[in-house]
Each structure stands twice: as structure tokens, then as C-alpha cells.
Amino acid sequence: MMKKIVSAILFSVLLYYSFQMVNEILFIKTEVNAAKDLVLEPKKTIDVFFLGTSHVYCGVNPLEIWEQSGITSFDLVTNRQPIWASYSILKQSLKQQKPAVIFFEVLGATDYVEGLIESDRGNHATHLAMDPIPLSFSKIMDVLRIDEIKKKQEMLFPVIYHHRRLVENELNSTDLLYPFTRNRNIQKGYVLSLKTEPQERSGPYPTQSIPLHPTAEKYLIKIIELCREEKIPLVLFKTPAPSSENLLMQLNGIAELADKFDIPWIDFNRLVDQIHLDYSTDFVDGGHLNVFGAKKVSAYLSQYLQEHFHLEDRRKDSKFSSWNADALHYDNRLNLQTTMLFPEYIRRLGDPHLISVITFNQSVMDHQANFQEGIQRCEVEPSDILNSSNGLICIFDAGKVIKSTSGHFVHYANDTIFNIALGISEGTKSSILVNQKEQSLNVDGVNIVVYDKDTQTILDRVAFLPTDEMQAVRDPSVVTP
Amino acid sequence: MQLTSFLFLLFFLVVSSIYYLFPSKYRWIWLLLVSYCFYGIGNINSVGLLILVTVTTWNGGNLIAGARHNHQIRNSSAHQKIILAACVLLNIGILVFYKYSNFAIYNLNRILRIGQIPPIQFTFNWIMPIGISFFILQALTYPIDIYRGKINPEKNPLKYALFVSFFPQILSGPIGRAKNMLPQISTNHQFDFDRIKHGMWRMLWGFFQKMVIGDRLSIFIASVFDDPVVFQHGGIINWIAMVFFGLQIYYDFAGYSNIAIGAAQILGYSIPVNFLRPYFSKSVTEFWKRWHISLTSWFRDYLYIPLGGNRVGKIRHAANILIVFLVSGLWHGANWTFIIWGLLNGFYQIIELSLKSVLKPIIGQRSFQLNSFGWKSLRVVMVFFLTDFAWIFFRSNTIHDAFGFIKGLFYFNPQILLDDQLYQYGLTRINMQILLIALVISVTVSWLQRSGSICEKMDRQPFWFRWAVILTGIFAILLLGIYGPNVDTSQFIYTKF
Numbered sequence: 008m009m010k011k012i013v014s015a016i017l018f019s020v021l022l023y024y025s026f027q028m029v030n031e032i033l034f035i036k037t038e039v040n041a042a043k044d045l046v047l048e049p050k051k052t053i054d055v056f057f058l059g060t061s062h063v064y065c066g067v068n069p070l071e072i073w074e075q076s077g078i079t080s081f082d083l084v085t086n087r088q089p090i091w092a093s094y095s096i097l098k099q100s101l102k103q104q105k106p107a108v109i110f111f112e113v114l115g116a117t118d119y120v121e122g123l124i125e126s127d128r129g130n131h132a133t134h135l136a137m138d139p140i141p142l143s144f145s146k147i148m149d150v151l152r153i154d155e156i157k158k159k160q161e162m163l164f165p166v167i168y169h170h171r172r173l174v175e176n177e178l179n180s181t182d183l184l185y186p187f188t189r190n191r192n193i194q195k196g197y198v199l200s201l202k203t204e205p206q207e208r209s210g211p212y213p214t215q216s217i218p219l220h221p222t223a224e225k226y227l228i229k230i231i232e233l234c235r236e237e238k239i240p241l242v243l244f245k246t247p248a249p250s251s252e253n254l255l256m257q258l259n260g261i262a263e264l265a266d267k268f269d270i271p272w273i274d275f276n277r278l279v280d281q282i283h284l285d286y287s288t289d290f291v292d293g294g295h296l297n298v299f300g301a302k303k304v305s306a307y308l309s310q311y312l313q314e315h316f317h318l319e320d321r322r323k324d325s326k327f328s329s330w331n332a333d334a335l336h337y338d339n340r341l342n343l344q345t346t347m348l349f350p351e352y353i354r355r356l357g358d359p360h361l362i363s364v365i366t367f368n369q370s371v372m373d374h375q376a377n378f379q380e381g382i383q384r385c386e387v388e389p390s391d392i393l394n395s396s397n398g399l400i401c402i403f404d405a406g407k408v409i410k411s412t413s414g415h416f417v418h419y420a421n422d423t424i425f426n427i428a429l430g431i432s433e434g435t436k437s438s439i440l441v442n443q444k445e446q447s448l449n450v451d452g453v454n455i456v457v458y459d460k461d462t463q464t465i466l467d468r469v470a471f472l473p474t475d476e477m478q479a480v481r482d483p484s485v486v487t488p
Numbered sequence: 489m490q491l492t493s494f495l496f497l498l499f500f501l502v503v504s505s506i507y508y509l510f511p512s513k514y515r516w517i518w519l520l521l522v523s524y525c526f527y528g529i530g531n532i533n534s535v536g537l538l539i540l541v542t543v544t545t546w547n548g549g550n551l552i553a554g555a556r557h558n559h560q561i562r563n564s565s566a567h568q569k570i571i572l573a574a575c576v577l578l579n580i581g582i583l584v585f586y587k588y589s590n591f592a593i594y595n596l597n598r599i600l601r602i603g604q605i606p607p608i609q610f611t612f613n614w615i616m617p618i619g620i621s622f623f624i625l626q627a628l629t630y631p632i633d634i635y636r637g638k639i640n641p642e643k644n645p646l647k648y649a650l651f652v653s654f655f656p657q658i659l660s661g662p663i664g665r666a667k668n669m670l671p672q673i674s675t676n677h678q679f680d681f682d683r684i685k686h687g688m689w690r691m692l693w694g695f696f697q698k699m700v701i702g703d704r705l706s707i708f709i710a711s712v713f714d715d716p717v718v719f720q721h722g723g724i725i726n727w728i729a730m731v732f733f734g735l736q737i738y739y740d741f742a743g744y745s746n747i748a749i750g751a752a753q754i755l756g757y758s759i760p761v762n763f764l765r766p767y768f769s770k771s772v773t774e775f776w777k778r779w780h781i782s783l784t785s786w787f788r789d790y791l792y793i794p795l796g797g798n799r800v801g802k803i804r805h806a807a808n809i810l811i812v813f814l815v816s817g818l819w820h821g822a823n824w825t826f827i828i829w830g831l832l833n834g835f836y837q838i839i840e841l842s843l844k845s846v847l848k849p850i851i852g853q854r855s856f857q858l859n860s861f862g863w864k865s866l867r868v869v870m871v872f873f874l875t876d877f878a879w880i881f882f883r884s885n886t887i888h889d890a891f892g893f894i895k896g897l898f899y900f901n902p903q904i905l906l907d908d909q910l911y912q913y914g915l916t917r918i919n920m921q922i923l924l925i926a927l928v929i930s931v932t933v934s935w936l937q938r939s940g941s942i943c944e945k946m947d948r949q950p951f952w953f954r955w956a957v958i959l960t961g962i963f964a965i966l967l968l969g970i971y972g973p974n975v976d977t978s979q980f981i982y983t984k985f
Contacts, residue, residue, distance in 0.1 A: 011681045160494040
């Protein structure tokens with residue numbers, strides 16, 4: 008009998024993990040899957056949580072804060088994250104992280120409208136936020152206790168909500184590999200937006216205030232109480248955005264509520280001039296900041312954290328070295344495509360999140376001096392290029408030369424990302440195939456294709472001309488006769 | 489509460505866990521309590537009716553037994569007969585009243601219209617109590633079997649109440665018999681790991697049949713049968729829909745029955761099977777011995793045999809068959825479509841019997857070895873198509889629609905098999921592929937069942953094989969089953985009856 012009971016228990020454990028795996032495959036992934044992304048961060052390493060909605064993941068950049076202050080932070084946010092989902096995610100996250108301070112961006116509270124709960128929008132947004140949280144006793148209790156979640160079975164077993172994605176051919180390789188990938192979110196929940204759309208500045212603040220919707224207020228108070236129970240200071244804030252008079256009056260209401268509960272309140276709409284926010288250049292759309300706006304808000308928050316909470320600068324702590332690597336990668340995502348100098352470009356390829364394929368044509372040797380520094384970084388001997396009748400191909404992975412050959416072609420498969428790169432360098436020609444698609448600019452000189460392992464996309468295609476200026480070219484028609 | 493809902497799974501998990509915490513002697517009390525809760529959720533207004541049926545049949549049975557043993561009553565036999573007749577009439581009256589009142593008014597009005605008499609301006613606006621067709625037939629087995637001297641009366645009315653309301657059966661059967669169920673209620677059911685495991689496997693198979701096959705088929709069927717524009721010129725589509733409905737009603741009801749039987753098995757109760765590979769039948773008569781066995785055997789024992797069965801003249805025998813199938817048709821629903829479906833099946837059997845006697849001299853000759861593979865296969869295919877044809881009336885909303893559908897069968901359009909038109913009726917190519925694979929699995933399982941219980945066969949396999957099969961089954965249902973938001977196929981066809 009004991010054997011049968013043990014067997015039943017083992018089967019149940021296997022069933023539980025298989026069930027988790029199926030849920031992970033099925034739920035809808037976005038750029039940010041806050042709950043799962045945070046799980047992949049080492050325990051008790053995050054100093055600050057930023058909770059809220061998309062205004063947070065567009066407006067607060069934890070890597071900017073890291074670069075400026077060495078404070079670790081995380082945007083615990085998904086798209087249109089309902090306030091009850093913020094509460095639940097915060098509760099679950101506090102089991103593995105012990106932040107020194109929590110920031111809550113109040114759009115999730117002011118954005119609440121009657122009927123949101125029943126709407127497809129509200130239901131879908133709750134799924135986006137809650138589905139990445141693994142099934143546990145605590146999640147079950149949360150879902151049962153949150154009255155606003157009406158379809159509790161679907162929330163506890165996302166497979167019910169999403170299972171048709173399989174039959175409807177909606178699943179892609181990212182979904183299928185998701186349970187087996189452990190790629191940390193290197194931008195710590197931040198979503199990079201480079202687009203710019205000029206906006207009108209909000210009108211003056213009215214003097215009246217409007218209270219929050221009772222449901223929104225209920226969960227805001229729950230968040231306040233949870234932070235008090237955990238003895239973690241809470242700061243309420245609002246990212247800058249063109250706001251209606253109604254919203255501004257709601258923000259007045261929040262200021263009163265913050266005052267009542269003795270909680271710090273930062274309204275960036277009132278700090279626009281102080282942080283030098285430019286409405287013509289710093290927004291993606293009518294609500295979200297772009298990278299330039301986020302930089303200004305993050306700089307302010309960084310300084311605020313240093314001044315008010317005296318958090319430790321961890322930049323030189325070896326335990327946090329991955330943050331430096333992540334910062335470099337973020338910088339590459341931002342600046343690699345505008346880097347024009349060859350040595351500087353090669354330095355950036357040391358980023359462990361990148362794979363690069365570089366082909367050197369023999370013409371490079373005529374301008375050896377100019378390329379020397381870069382070539383040295385590639386660990387390529389100039390004589391190798393000189394002796395090669397077909398030029399030279401190098402593959403960089405995580406900053407190291409994985410393959411270097413003067414042969415006709417080289418084949419390389421990276422098993423972690425299932426990517427196949429094939430390069431051919433022949434005389435003055437260059438061919439670089441990534442996933443069987445030609446990516447080389449095929450310019451006489453040095454051709455480079457850079458692949459981002461995290462996003463599984465081509466980050467940059469560039470060629471450096473064998474001239475004294477070592478000019479970077481990204482449009483081959485400029486040099487093709 | 490639908491048996492394929494997560495709510496039922498949760499309910500059953502809690503109920504069965506607590507069930508085994510009770511001392512075995514008192515477990516039936518817990519079952520009675522939860523059975524009434526199960527029936528009461530969503531049908532609270534019908535609980536009174538359930539109690540009425542329980543009280544009248546229990547008292548009826550016990551009065552019959554009392555009359556038999558009371559030597560002071562002069563004409564005991566007539567007395568018993570009167571009590572039984574009153575009990576049967578009352579309960580069948582309840583069924584007829586709830587189920588057929590509006591149908592009767594509708595037909596009466598049609599007759600009145602012919603005589604240009606003003607119609608009756610009245611209809612009953614009630615919702616038919618769920619499961620009424622099943623639990624009344626189940627309850628009636630008690631007074632009838634007592635009258636026939638096959639069982640002794642049950643002294644405990646609460647145990648009897650559990651027999652009538654036993655939750656795995658109450659919604660759509662299988663229709664139990666008092667002589668099988670009442671002794672089980674008084675038995676102390678022990679925790680039996682293997683029995684529980686086998687019950688779970690049976691439930692899993694039921695979920696697969698219902699959710700992966702039955703509900704997938706229903707999408708295609710609904711888009712054809714419910715749309716005259718489609719079925720009037722359906723051609724090949726109609727042929728496919730006809731075959732699909734034959735399969736759907738089987739997988740829907742066999743799936744339900746397996747869930748119910750498996751659930752009862754987990755609780756220690758044994759309910760006889762309801763289906764025995766009916767589409768492998770070689771004659772219509774055999775089909776009706778393998779299809780919805782609990783109902784057909786009920787009609788056989790409590791209607792066909794009392795009418796004289798086959799121990800009468802040929803014409804009377806044929807009439808008996810027609811009466812049974814007419815009642816069977818009516819039992820399924822208050823609509824002429826069901827009546828025609830029943831009569832059609834009755835005629836099939838009469839023709840089959842006639843052919844049997846006509847062909848008797850040549851059966852067994854070299855070209856008529858009916859047990860040869862070729863003849864057997866042809867007979868199986870013929871029975872399959874004959875029953876499928878009859879199902880057209882069962883599925884159509886009106887007789888007019890049924891004849892429109894049959895007319896559509898003769899529309900010539902084989903070209904649609906060559907393009908993607910087939911996938912425009914709710915089932916995409918991948919859904920059709922899933923359906924095909926699931927049907928192959930199901931036929932294979934049926935084939936394996938011929939040589940013994942699948943559970944026993946599974947038990948002989950190594951643990952990793954069993955685990956792999958069960959996990960595959962669970963995830964096949966979770967991933968490929970038709971359920972979830974905006975899906976309205978989850979109701980079992982037979983819960984409507």
C-alpha cells in the first residue's frame with residue numbers, strides 16, 4: 008500500500024510540474040512578464056520595486072538608476088496592469104525579494120473605470136499580469152480573495168483561457184521554449200522606446216480634487232497596508248504625461264490620500280521644469296515617455312533614492328557584476344547602431360548578450376594601421392588575413408572568438424538560442440547567413456552582423472570601409488557603384 | 489453543474505476526499521447530502537419534485553410489499569396491482585405533464601385549426617426539471633421489482649432517497665436498478681486504491697471522448713444542421729455531418745456515461761456500462777442491445793416484455809417493437825422528429841426480422857456466410873449508415889429541416905473534397921487532423937476492449953508507460969479539448985432529455 012501511495016504522490020508532483028510547463032507555454036508573452044522575470048533575478052538582490060502600469064515600464068529605467076547610483080531596481084509591471092494584479096504581484100514578489108523601498112505609480116488607480124472588471128480588456132490585462140505567477144497556495148488564496156477576479160478558474164488555470172492558442176496556430180518558438188529558457192530580463196522590466204511624438208503640456212492644476220473609485224482606493228489601501236506589514240517604505244508617484252483636468256483632480260485626491268497615510272508623493276507633472284522634460288522630444292505618445300524622457304525621470308528617482316533612503320552603491324560589488332554586463336548590453340541596444348568608430352564598435356561586441364559574425368576582406372590590410380586596434384580586440388593576427396586567399400571570418404560569442412577561419416565558409420550553431428550562422432568570405436565578397444537569411448552588407452572591407460541573443464533579432468548590420476577614415480556604412484548603396 | 493466543468497472536478501475532489509474520512513458505515517449519509525446539494529445547485533425548484541418522486545415510489549413499493557404480506561386483505565394481488573398502477577401512473581403522469589403538456593397543446597391546436605376552432609391560448613412557462621426522465625425511470629424500478637417479487641423493500645427511506653438521487657447518475661443516468669443499487673448503498677465501501685485509480689482512468693477517458701471528440705464534432709454539425717442555406721445544398725457536407733452526428737451523439741453520451749460510472753467507481757459503487765461498442769454491431773437489433781443499454785434494457789424489462797415481447801404472433805410482435813420505439817422516441821423529447829426517429833428504428837428492426845426469415849434458406853450457403861469478414865464488415869457499415877440516417881431526424885430542429893437535409897444529401901458536389909471548402913464549417917484543417925487522430929485512438933481502444941478490460945491491460949504495463957499514457961491523456965484534454973471562454977458546447981446532449 009505504501010508503495011502505491013508513494014507512486015501516487017510522485018505522479019502528482021510530475022503532473023503539477025507538467026501542468027506548470029503547459030501553462031508557461033500557453034500564456035501570452037510580452038516584452039515584460041513581470042512576475043516570471045523577477046523570479047529569474049537572484050533572491051534578495053533588488054533594492055527598489057516600481058509597481059504600476061505601462062507608464063512605469065516606459066518611464067522608469069532601472070539601468071539608468073544603476074548607472075547613476077548603483078541601486079538595483081525592477082519595474083514590476085505589465086501592460087495595463089490592474090491595481091488588484093499589482094497588489095497580488097507585490098505580495099508574491101515579496102516572498103523572494105526584500106526591497107528597501109517600493110514605488111507605486113498611481114495610473115492603475117486613477118485609470119480604474121466602472122465595468123473594467125467585467126470587460127475583456129480588464130480580464131485580458133489581469134491575465135497578462137497574473138499568468139506568469141506559478142500556481143501556489145498563496146496564488147490560489149489571492150485569486151479567491153480578490154473579488155474583482157470573476158473568472159477564478161481561468162485565472163488559476165490559465166490553460167483554460169489560453170488552450171485554444173495551440174489549435175489556432177498562435178504558438179511560436181518563443182512560447183514553446185519559454186519553460187526551458189532562463190533568460191533574465193536584462194532591462195529589468197523597462198521597455199525601450201525610441202520613437203518621438205510631440206505632446207501638449209497639461210493645463211494648470213485645478214484646485215479641486217476627486218476621490219478615487221472605491222475599488223481602486225480599496226486596493227491602494229491594501230498595498231499601503233501590505234508595505235506597512237512588511238515594514239517597507241512606500242512612495243506614490245505619477246510619471247509625467249499630458250493629463251486631462253479630471254485626471255489632475257484625481258491626482259489632487261491622491262495627494263490628499265498620501266497625506267492622510269503619511270506617504271511621500273511625487274507628482275512628476277509638477278516637476279516638469281525641474282527635470283527639464285521637453286514635451287516636444289520626450290514622449291512616445293500621449294501617455295508614455297520615450298528613452299529620453301525616461302532618462303530624466305530615472306535620473307530624478309536615482310537622486311531621490313540616494314537622498315532619502317541612503318541605499319548602497321553596488322556597482323563595484325562582484326555579486327552584482329551581471330548588472331554591469333546588463334548595463335553594457337542596454338547601452339549597446341541603444342547606441343551600437345550609431346557607433347561609427349571601428350575600435351569602439353569592436354569593444355562593444357564584448358557584450359556577452361551578443362553574437363557577431365565578422366568577415367575581413369584582404370583589402371583591409373592596406374589600411375592596417377587604422378584597423379589595428381580593432382583587429383587586436385578580435386584576436387586576429389594581421390598575417391592571418393594576409394595569408395588567407397579568401398579573407399577571414401570570425402565569430403564572436405559573449406566577447407570571445409569562438410571560431411576564426413580563413414577557409415571558404417564556417418558554420419556555427421548556438422544551441423541555447425537555436426541560431427545558425429553561416430559566413431562566407433571570398434575575395435572581395437562577404438556573405439553572412441543567419442537563420443538561412445543573407446544579412447551581410449557585402450561591402451569590400453569589414454562586414455559585421457550582430458545578433459542579440461535575448462531578443463533573438465539582428466541588432467545591427469554594418470560595414471567598415473578600408474579607408475583612412477574607417478568609415479562605418481549601414482547603407483550599402485552608398486558605396487556600391 | 490456540468491460534469492466536464494472545473495467546478496464539478498473540484499466538487500468531486502472535495503466530496504470523495506471527505507467521503508473516505510467518514511466511517512464506512514455512515515458514508516451513504518454524506519453521499520445523500522451531497523447528492524441533494526449537487527442536484528439543488530441551479531435546480532433548487534426541482535428538489536421538491538425529486539422528493540415527491542422519492543416519497544411516492546418508496547411508499548408505493550412498501551405498500552405493495554405490505555399488501556403482499558398482509559393476510560387480512562382479501563384480494564392481495566389486485567390490491568398490489570392497484571397500488572402499482574397508481575404509483576406508475578402518478579410518476580409517469582408527472583413526467584408527461586412536465587415534458588409533453590406544451591407539445592400536446594401545440595398538436596391539439598393544429599387539429600383545432602383544421603376544424604377552424606379557436607386555438608388554446610395557453611402554454612406552460614416552466615423549465616423542465618433536469619434529469620426528470622432518468623430519475624423517474626430509475627425510481628420506478630423499485631415498486632415494479634417489489635411487485636414482481638424480485639427485491640425486498642428498503643426499510644430506510646434515506647437510503648432509498650440516495651438511490652434515486654445518487655449524484656453521478658441523476659442528470660443523465662445510466663439508469664440504475666433498485667435491485668443493483670440498494671444493496672450497494674447498504675454495503676460498507678472500503679478505500680480501494682486500484683478501484684479508485686481505475687475510476688479515475690475511466691473518468692479521464694470520458695472527458696477525452698466528450699471534450700476532444702464529441703464537442704469538436706458538434707462545431708461542424710451545428711454549422712450544417714442549424715443552417716438551412718448550408719444543408720439544403722450540402723451534398724458531401726451533409727454526408728459528413730450525418731456521419732459526424734452519429735459519432736458525436738455516441739462520444740457525447742458515452743463520454744458522459746464513463747465520467748458517471750468512473751465517479752461512482754471511485755466512491756465504491758458499480759454501475760453497469762451504458763455502451764458496448766455499438767457501432768461495431770452487425771444488425772440493428774444488436775445495435776439496440778449495445779446502445780444506451782440502461783434505457784433499452786429498461787424498456788425491454790418494463791414495457792416490451794409486459795406487452796408480450798416476441799412470444800406473440802408476428803404482427804403483434806412487430807407492433808410491440810413499434811410501441812417500444814415510439815415510446816423511446818417520445819422519451820427523448822417532445823417533438824415529432826424524435827417520434828419519427830424512434831419509429832424509423834422500429835421499422836429497421838421489423839424489416840431486419842422479416843429479411844431474416846425470408847433469407848433463412850440461403851443464409852449459410854457459400855456466398856452467404858454472414859460470419860465471414862466481408863459480410864461482417866458490410867453489415868457493420870450498413871448498420872452504421874442506417875442508424876446515422878435515422879439520427880438525421882433526431883438532430884434536425886423540425887421535420888421540414890430533416891427532409892431538407894435528406895434532399896441535400898443528393899446534391900452532387902464531390903469537388904469540395906479537393907479544395908479547402910471542408911474547413912469552412914467551423915473546423916479548421918488542424919482541427920480535422922486532431923479529430924482524425926482522436927478517432928483512430930478511440931477505435932483502437934474499442935478494438936482492445938474486445939479482448940478484456942483496458943484497465944487490467946494497463947495494470948500489466950510498467951509504471952512509466954502508464955504514467956506516460958495518463959499524462960498524455962490529461963494534456964490532450966487540456967490542450968485539445970473544446971472548452972473555455974465563449975464555448976457553448978459543453979452541455980451534454982442527453983441532459984436535455
